[in-house]
Amino acid sequence: MHGVELTESKNILVVGGGNMGRALVGGWLGNGHAPARIHVVDPSDDARAAMATLGVTASAELAEMPDAVDLVMLAVKPQQLENVVPAYRTLCQHGPVVLSIAAGKRIGFFERILGADVALVRAMPNTPAAIGQGMTVLTANARVSAQQRSLCESLMRAVGDVAWLDDENLMDAVTAVSGSGPAYVFLLIECLTDAAVAVGLDRKLARQLAERTVAGAGAYAESSEANAGELRRQVTSPGGTTEAALDILMSEDGLPALLRRAVAAANERSRELA
Ligand SMILES: NC(=O)c1ccc[n+]([C@@H]2O[C@H](COP(=O)([O-])OP(=O)(O)OC[C@H]3O[C@@H](n4cnc5c(N)ncnc54)[C@H](OP(=O)(O)O)[C@@H]3O)[C@@H](O)[C@H]2O)c1
Incomplete structure (x- = not known):
């Protein structure tokens, strides 16, 4: 209340x-x-x-x-x-x-x-x-x-x-992060679903895994004392499966660079529209 x-x-x-x-x-x-x-x-x-x-x-x-x-x-x-x-x-x-x-x-x-x-x-x-x-x-x-x-x-x-x-x-920056941000997360869910299908899961289960993983990880990050970077490192064992994926996601033109460009573009567009 x-x-x-x-x-x-x-x-x-x-x-x-x-x-x-x-x-x-x-x-x-x-x-x-x-x-x-x-x-x-x-x-x-x-x-x-x-x-x-x-x-x-x-x-x-x-x-x-x-x-x-x-x-x-x-x-x-x-x-x-x-x-x-x-x-x-x-x-x-x-x-x-x-x-x-x-x-x-x-x-x-x-x-x-x-x-x-x-x-x-x-x-x-x-x-x-x-x-x-x-x-x-x-x-x-x-x-x-x-x-x-x-x-x-x-x-x-x-x-x-x-x-x-x-x-x-x-x-404008707020608009680019939390205003437009839900669409970025929806895209993540879409991509994770498609990637799950590509490695053999049926679409219904793929969607459930993608949605629950995004929602659960978000809630976990929000409730945890540790920041998202620390939580990521905690679940990344050297030579393990998560590291294999993160090596690709965090490559030079990977997710960090992509998101920086995406947010900068939304920020710029918000300024133009205002
Ligand atoms: N939806 C979101 O997630 C979201 C997020 C951030 C900000 N916003 C902002 O919230 C605002 C509303 O968005 P929304 O998604 O709720 O839009 P919406 O569903 O289209 O609601 C706007 C309502 O205003 C009515 N309306 C039109 N002329 C009016 C008048 N003269 N007097 C009173 N009401 C009138 C519309 O009727 P008609 O349908 O008959 O035109 C409609 O029912 C927008 O400015 C949007 O930028 C929305």
Whole structure:
């Protein structure tokens, strides 16, 4: 139970009740947040119906909104923001903190639309938030109070781990690591599955071995005092099977070099898109 004390009395407006909006609302309710204090705006019938099954009121338009809102979470697609955000200008100038989870949209973008005096927090969550295993990095403008920071942190903690950055420019690096990172791990699972089939295992077992190995090793690394390098060395006997594989993976143009290039490319692309 994360953050119940801080969030349960707060009125939250969620703009966009899609995949991420739903995951977050589900996490808050799981943490004891009262459904009556959450309101969702989404024009999609399906999104509103899904919210209704969670016991949360959802409306198609802002007009049906309650007055006193402590936090406005923007959870629409980045390309929808330009059209969606202006409708919230008046509401946002009455004190709520605005929490955007839109990938790549900088704080300055929201300040231009909502006004520079609005308290703004930008968050970068990742896909495993859908099962409460996300990693979210947050950054705030100078208008955000300590209480508002705590509120945003508690809300994002409902779907995983949280960290703060002072320098918003580093959000591109975050995007390149934890934002896009789940796709790198999915690729690892795909490749390990295919490699398992290539050495004779049937695809069903190959997939099970690959998924469990990645999930189990990740959980083990996270729970261990030792860092990943130490854990790797612990399971690598000289002349053994693991060493035979690592000699290839860690060759000059192997995994370390590949990942460095991949993350640098994502970082660069994130900067271009911003
Ligand atoms: N999914 C992830 O893993 C992930 C990770 C990091 C960040 N994010 C960020 O989270 C945000 C939401 O992503 P998502 O995957 O949840 O997208 P999504 O499933 O498409 O959800 C967005 C929802 O917003 C609705 N919408 C459209 N116009 C609206 C309006 N005027 N007012 C209120 N709602 C409106 C959409 O309805 P329609 O479908 O009818 O358009 C849709 O239901 C994005 O900005 C994304 O960058 C997502």
